[in-house]
Amino acid sequence: MSKKILILGGGYGGLLTALTARKHLSVSEAQITLINRYSTHQIITELHRLAGGTIGEDAVALPLTKLLKGKGVNVVVDTVSEIKPDDKKVLTASGTAYTYDALVVALGSETAFFGIPGLQENSFTLKSAEEANRIRTHVLARLDAYKQSGDKKDATIVVGGGGLTGIELVGEFVDKLPEICKAKGIDFDDIKLYVVEAGPNILPIFPQELIDRAVVSLEKRGVEVITGVAITEATKDTVALKDGRVLESNTIIWTGGVQGHPVVANSGIEVNRGRASVTDVLQSTSHPEVFLAGDCAVVIPSEGARPYPPTAQLAWQMGETVGANLAVFFKGGKMEKFEPVFSGTLGSLGRKDAVGTVGGNNIRLKGTPASLMKEASNIRYLSHIHGLFALAH
Numbered sequence: 438m439s440k441k442i443l444i445l446g447g448g449y450g451g452l453l454t455a456l457t458a459r460k461h462l463s464v465s466e467a468q469i470t471l472i473n474r475y476s477t478h479q480i481i482t483e484l485h486r487l488a489g490g491t492i493g494e495d496a497v498a499l500p501l502t503k504l505l506k507g508k509g510v511n512v513v514v515d516t517v518s519e520i521k522p523d524d525k526k527v528l529t530a531s532g533t534a535y536t537y538d539a540l541v542v543a544l545g546s547e548t549a550f551f552g553i554p555g556l557q558e559n560s561f562t563l564k565s566a567e568e569a570n571r572i573r574t575h576v577l578a579r580l581d582a583y584k585q586s587g588d589k590k591d592a593t594i595v596v597g598g599g600g601l602t603g604i605e606l607v608g609e610f611v612d613k614l615p616e617i618c619k620a621k622g623i624d625f626d627d628i629k630l631y632v633v634e635a636g637p638n639i640l641p642i643f644p645q646e647l648i649d650r651a652v653v654s655l656e657k658r659g660v661e662v663i664t665g666v667a668i669t670e671a672t673k674d675t676v677a678l679k680d681g682r683v684l685e686s687n688t689i690i691w692t693g694g695v696q697g698h699p700v701v702a703n704s705g706i707e708v709n710r711g712r713a714s715v716t717d718v719l720q721s722t723s724h725p726e727v728f729l730a731g732d733c734a735v736v737i738p739s740e741g742a743r744p745y746p747p748t749a750q751l752a753w754q755m756g757e758t759v760g761a762n763l764a765v766f767f768k769g770g771k772m773e774k775f776e777p778v779f780s781g782t783l784g785s786l787g788r789k790d791a792v793g794t795v796g797g798n799n800i801r802l803k804g805t806p807a808s809l810m811k812e813a814s815n816i817r818y819l820s821h822i823h824g825l826f827a828l829a830h
């Protein structure tokens with residue numbers, strides 16, 4: 438009899454689960470339903486470019502129905518509100534209840550605000566195409582306001598958090614804003630662009646040589662990089678820093694970190710600091726018919742080791758492992774262990790500059806080779822999910 442597979446989330450983990458499961462399970466063996474908040478699969482590693490206005494929404498938001506065309510996957514656009522693993526049931530915001538024989542939770546992560554006063558209410562975040570559009574529209578509107586008012590708050594952008602999300606975004610802004618300002622008749626020298634990082638360095642995942650290179654590249658183009666100082670409070674038009682400084686700005690973009698998804702944390706599935714605990718084959722440690730892919734799970738490679746980071750490349754690989762293991766779950770055999778391959782990390786610093794490591798920390802890239810490699814890795818992903826076809830049609 439046909440089994441019911443329910444996949445929650447259409448990001449990297451959820452999409453790759455659906456595509457892979459279908460390679461191993463025919464339509465008569467399994468009905469697959471995928472529920473996602475948006476009708477699109479979003480390439481979140483490219484959202485900074487949408488926020489900056491370098492690319493359009495079509496390039497980062499690919500319709501799930503196109504990507505899954507002919508695969509026999511039922512796509513539902515709805516928001517998951519509750520998972521009831523003991524009843525094998527999932528509830529959505531529209532009031533629908535779904536049952537399953539196997540559940541895949543791939544809901545991703547949420548922005549962490551760490552309880553910093555005023556931050557959540559007064560900042561923008563960059564986790565979806567919708568949010569990227571909101572940032573771009575707001576920045577353009579503030580520049581128009583500045584033209585009228587000459588008020589410095591309208592010409593100041595503060596990015597909180599100097600991880601890859603924050604740095605890629607500020608790199609995009611500093612490249613794009615000069616031409617936007619010129620078109621609007623604003624002197625780019627009037628614009629203040631800050632990135633504030635609490636730790637001693639931006640991009641701490643990279644070796645010092647690449648960090649230094651990133652700082653020089655950004656500062657040369659006009660970004661003020663503040664390190665070793667945490668943001669402690671935000672209001673509608675101020676950002677307070679731990680050292681007592683107050684930056685006057687009405688554009689605060691918070692990229693200070695991510696946390697587990699609350700629906701997962703509150704589901705009754707076993708969690709570790711809000712992210713689902715998994716076995717080495719990516720089954721939930723508490724519910725064997727529940728599999729996990731992506732940021733909402735925590736994968737600890739070996740006892741006492743640090744968990745793997747919440748990245749797109751791992752979510753993608755987890756989805757492929759889960760897709761294959763779903764077939765084994767129903768048809769028998771030996772499940773695949775999750776053994777990720779780390780192809781490297783690339784961070785763009787704008788349209789023509791980037792830094793990155795390939796093959797552990799052994800090969801370090803900067804400038805054009807890193808930019809080209811970053812572009813190639815996006816194209817590789819798109820071709821893997823047949824997204825280039827979806828883009829073209």
Ligand code: NAD
Pocket residue numbers: 482551553597598599600601602603605633634635636640641642666667668669692693694695746747748749782783784785
């Ligand atoms: P992150 O956690 O990597 O970085 C957040 C940064 O904010 C940290 O450096 C932290 O010290 C800083 N911070 C925290 N509190 C602060 C405060 N009060 N004031 C100032 N700074 C503060 O988050 P991210 O950049 O969103 O990345 C999340 C994950 O996604 C990471 O694993 C990252 O590697 C991955 N990612 C990868 C890419 C890529 O490969 N190009 C792009 C984006 C994100």
